[in-house]
Amino acid sequence: MNSAILSCTGLDKPEGSVAREVAIRMASSANSEIICPVLLNRSLARYKKVLAENPLIVVDGCSTRCASKFAESLDLKIDRKVLVADASKSSGLTLEPTLNLGANGLALAQTIVDGLVQSLTAPASTTQPAAPSTEFPPPGEYLVVTHDKFEFRIPSTDYWFNENDVWVRPLGDVARVGISDYMQQSLTDINFVDAPAMDLAVEQFGELGTLESSKAVFEVVAPVAGTVVAVNPEVLSNPTLINEDPYGKGWIVEARLADWKQDVDLLLDGSAYAAAVKHKAEEA
Amino acid sequence: MSETTFMSVPRDKISWHPTIDYEKCNFCMECATFCPHRVFEQREGDRRLVVANPNNCVVFCRACSKTCGPDALSFPDKQATIAQIRQIREQESVQ
Ligand code: SF4
Ligand code: SF4
Numbered sequence: 001m002n003s004a005i006l007s008c009t010g011l012d013k014p015e016g017s018v019a020r021e022v023a024i025r026m027a028s029s030a031n032s033e034i035i036c037p038v039l040l041n042r043s044l045a046r047y048k049k050v051l052a053e054n055p056l057i058v059v060d061g062c063s064t065r066c067a068s069k070f071a072e073s074l075d076l077k078i079d080r081k082v083l084v085a086d087a088s089k090s091s092g093l094t095l096e097p098t099l100n101l102g103a104n105g106l107a108l109a110q111t112i113v114d115g116l117v118q119s120l121t122a123p124a125s126t127t128q129p130a131a132p133s134t135e136f137p138p139p140g141e142y143l144v145v146t147h148d149k150f151e152f153r154i155p156s157t158d159y160w161f162n163e164n165d166v167w168v169r170p171l172g173d174v175a176r177v178g179i180s181d182y183m184q185q186s187l188t189d190i191n192f193v194d195a196p197a198m199d200l201a202v203e204q205f206g207e208l209g210t211l212e213s214s215k216a217v218f219e220v221v222a223p224v225a226g227t228v229v230a231v232n233p234e235v236l237s238n239p240t241l242i243n244e245d246p247y248g249k250g251w252i253v254e255a256r257l258a259d260w261k262q263d264v265d266l267l268l269d270g271s272a273y274a275a276a277v278k279h280k281a282e283e284a
Numbered sequence: 285m286s287e288t289t290f291m292s293v294p295r296d297k298i299s300w301h302p303t304i305d306y307e308k309c310n311f312c313m314e315c316a317t318f319c320p321h322r323v324f325e326q327r328e329g330d331r332r333l334v335v336a337n338p339n340n341c342v343v344f345c346r347a348c349s350k351t352c353g354p355d356a357l358s359f360p361d362k363q364a365t366i367a368q369i370r371q372i373r374e375q376e377s378v379q
Contacts, residue, residue, distance in 0.1 A: 013353070064314070064353035085355055163290060164344050205344045205362050216318065217350040266291050266369070284320045 001120045003079070004050050006035040007059035008067045014095040014105060015084040016061035021101060021109035022082065022116075023059060030117050032057065037070060044074060055079030057116060065217075068192075072214050078192055080119065087112050136169060136176055139247045143274045145182075147281035152182040154274045155247055160264060161273035162205070164221035167247065168267070170260055175224055177208060178251040179242060182277045186284075187213040190239040195231040196253060202226060204263045208253055211242065224263040226255030290343045293372045300365055301338030302348060306331060308356035315348035315357060323348075343369075 005027070010020030026032035033050045040047055059082045060067045071078055088095055091111050096102030101109070139155040146152075159167045165183035169176045184190070192212040202208055208220040208228070232251050235241050242250035257263075268276060288295050301323065302315070311332045316324035325336035343365070349357040 062353040063350055205366055219346055221344050
């Protein structure tokens with residue numbers, strides 16, 4: 001599959017050099033068209049056609065995420081992302097401290113390229129998340145917390161929250177997870193969802209993927225321990241659904257519960273979370 | 285005022301806050317600009333940024349580390365922190 005690739009320029013730190021190397025290798029071996037960030041900055045028109053016709057891969061070197069932020073500032077739709085610093089950690093390949101890549105840097109670049117090629121060529125059936133297993137009725141009554149001109153809604157029943165603004169709604173032995181109205185408003189429009197892998201086993205307060213907006217990268221802190229059984233396919237293709245309907249259509253993950261009775265002990269119910277939101281809004 | 289309890293455990297009994305690795309930090313101040321809870325403070329002198337109010341940090345939040353290019357911010361182990369919280373809650377419920 002063809003693609004367009006926008007990477008960090010690679011002139012600030014070794015992670016950037018890896019990002020740049022990934023773009024070069026994707027261009028030579030995987031039909032990717034390189035989008036030069038500096039030229040893109042001068043002339044969006046130069047890349048208009050390529051960007052319109054191909055999925056966009058963004059490769060950031062470090063957490064400053066210059067390439068992502070640049071793409072977002074131009075309203076480019078990002079299909080997939082790589083953060084070299086994370087890939088370095090997860091692969092155990094520690095980078096040499098020079099801008100000219102050493103053996104580990106080159107090996108990391110190839111590892112990232114292999115992963116990208118695999119995900120681009122995999123049949124859709126293996127990359128598509130499983131369909132949700134259960135029908136969840138829409139939320140019922142809401143509590144409303146007002147602060148200045150803002151209104152934050154919180155379902156009064158059926159939903160539990162952690163203090164990290166993530167909700168969980170159990171139904172039988174599965175549960176849906178999403179973020180609260182308060183958090184979606186704080187983040188503003190969400191433009192990328194990095195969902196957890198299917199079958200991932202997560203502890204309570206572990207990481208269930210991340211959400212990105214122009215304001216922040218938000219870690220979805222797992223409200224419960226469990227195993228990921230579904231990811232909402234609609235929020236992957238349209239992340240702003242989380243902003244539009246945070247407690248309903250904007251759910252993010254479905255998990256099979258590991259130990260609800262233990263987990264609920266460290267969760268807030270609707271009215272307790274409403275008090276927490278009031279406190280947060282006043283403090284912010 | 286900041287939160288003084290987390291899940292009814294006094295906040296100052298929970299050791300959750302960022303630690304700055306001064307070997308890596310380049311004082312870009314992204315983290316300090318990002319965090320709304322006044323955890324970081326800028327200072328005069330060599331260490332221009334310090335974790336001045338560790339107990340203002342939201343337990344289990346690690347958001348500022350995702351803004352840090354040089355990866356200079358680290359946090360305690362989550363599982364150890366959870367164990368600590370559960371233990372304190374149990375002690376308090378038997379009292
Ligand atoms: S974001 Fe990282 S490098 Fe920048 S001031 Fe904070 S700790 Fe230092
Ligand atoms: S972890 Fe969150 S609350 Fe704590 S200092 Fe960083 S951004 Fe602020």
